[in-house]
Amino acid sequence: MPPPPEATPPGPAPPSTRGRGRWLVLLQLGVAVGLLAWVLRSPAARAAFAAGLRSAEPAWLLAGLGLGGVWLLTCARRWQLYLRLNRLDLPLHRVFRVYAAGQFFELFLPGSLSGDAVRWLYASRLPATATAEAQRSARADAARALLMDHFSGLLAAAALATALVVFRWRWFAQSPVGIAGLVFLLGFFGFCVGGLALTWVADRRGWTRRHLPAWLPGRDALLGAAAATGHFVRAWRTALRGAALSGVSLLSYYLGFWCAARAYAADVLAVEVVSVMPVVDTVSSLPISIAGLGVRETVFERFLGDLAGVPAGTAVLISLTGFSFTLAWSLLGGLLWPTLGRRASNAEAEPNPRTA
Template sequence: MKRFASIILRLLISGVLLVLLFREHDLFAEIAPRFHALLTNWHWTLAGILCAFLSLFLASVRWHIILRGLVPDLPFGIVLRAELISAFFNISSVGVVGGDTYKIMALSRRLPGQTMPVSVSLVLDHLTGLVSVAALFGVCMLARASHWNEVGYDLRMLITGYGMYVGGALVGLFISWVSFTPNLLAWGRRTFPRTMGHPKLAGLIARLTKIHSVFAVLWQRTLSAAVVSTGMHTAFFLSFYCGLRAVGGVAPLLDVLTAMPIVDAAASLPVSVSGLGVRERTFEALLAGLANVPEAVGVSASLAGWIFSLFWGLVGGVLFLRARHTAIIPPEAVSA
């Protein structure tokens, strides 16, 4: 019942936001004509589709780098296929089952007994994404620091809030890493034997300790994955810049790269279907404030960028329908 209510709520929020957007910017008079420009500006459209694929490809490389620390014989093609199919679930899922769930299920089926390492690798994969996005956002903010006073008050509050969110996440990540080091946990068990020895808490600590130990083994691979992740996010953000140019809009590339981490974070909130409505409103506000892009153009550009990712999601859907759900890696090839 709760899951059904969540789905209905997401559909309702996306529907309301899109209706409000299309009432504010007439769908047929202001938005639809700009989508005709996708054919006229076909080179930008093609570039956007290719950037969206490059983002998925680099996401596969990033995850594969981490996974090979656990499963050295894992072919890259399996990871790329799982990434493409997960894109389909990311755009089609309205419930709690999305791309990450599919990736865990797909690789666990092919790697018997390796569900926990696969799940941990996916956690590390996302953490590298957090670090790389924070680095990109910081570089962009430094590059346009001289224009900070030109940004309106409301937009400054939004950008500052996102900066605090990312910075707080990095600090929390560091504290978590320190908190679950074996020596500190051993001290906690000696000092607070009743609390730390409680069955429920002990089980949680054991799982977190295992995650910590996996990260300790894979930290060098995680750093390499973070470098790849920077390229992955840059390619994804560039797909929206291509979308802006494809619908006839113009804005400095730096402004788009500055806005996109915030747009992506807003679209990732579990309040809508595939970020629809939330992404467009955020992109519209940021590009209007940073680069004076007309609001209707910003909405059209955001939808175009989403369509580029939607294209590869549909390709992933075709692969999923044709997939044979059989293990293609023999258990003896899987390392312990």
């Protein structure tokens, strides 16, 4: 009698929020609520917030929601490029679902690494039938694809920040807040890109492997991250395509906030919103509050208020609405999560024979 077929292994379990994570979420939620209450503390701000809600233009809200979809789709397509480069091939519809699910967990679990954990766990379990050696290789390939995906986004954001410094310096110089924002951008992206370049040089010359002590915790992970920079540079054609997709995703995300501004009849130009968003987005990505709530609104209100004369309540409403466009697509990812419990079919999960 033939043995019964094996049950299909479940998809990766979502990261846990037990223990310290719960307290961290509560603390971040408290910070978010406190900052929102602070920025809307004046009656004038609350009145502008309420007036904006009453006068919202649905067409602009729908346009912003559509741009949120473009943002998520281009991010998923970029990740697919690097998965294929690292011998993991999935169709775009499945990559989109996994990426959206990762965005969902990024919103509600501490730290952006929770979304990366979802993507890495899923991709590292491909192909469905594999030897132990192939599984170890898939885990390394999935981690390298995620790192390269982040490198691509970092370089695109750094290029945009550089363009702002060159072409929008006079506009930012109207206010000490604007100058501080540009200095922060230069320092942050200079440090990140400089660190990336130094890591590549160290890996190219073999310094990381020779000088990292064997007893160092996480040594293998550090060596893998350093090697990913070399892989990224060697695959420069794919890196350029990824950077182009990063540019589209960033502009789609930023212009969603401009659509929110137009929905509430705010007198602000698209170039002004796009100019402040790199600062807003970078600061709100710090693990201060849950999903950057409160932090994003505080920084957005300060910059648009000082540089574009947008009332505080309207600026907060614009920020919350712009965030809601991506929130809606991330919630879709939460709904799609149960469908990822089934392994990809063999045709979908075959490793890509191409190498960089």
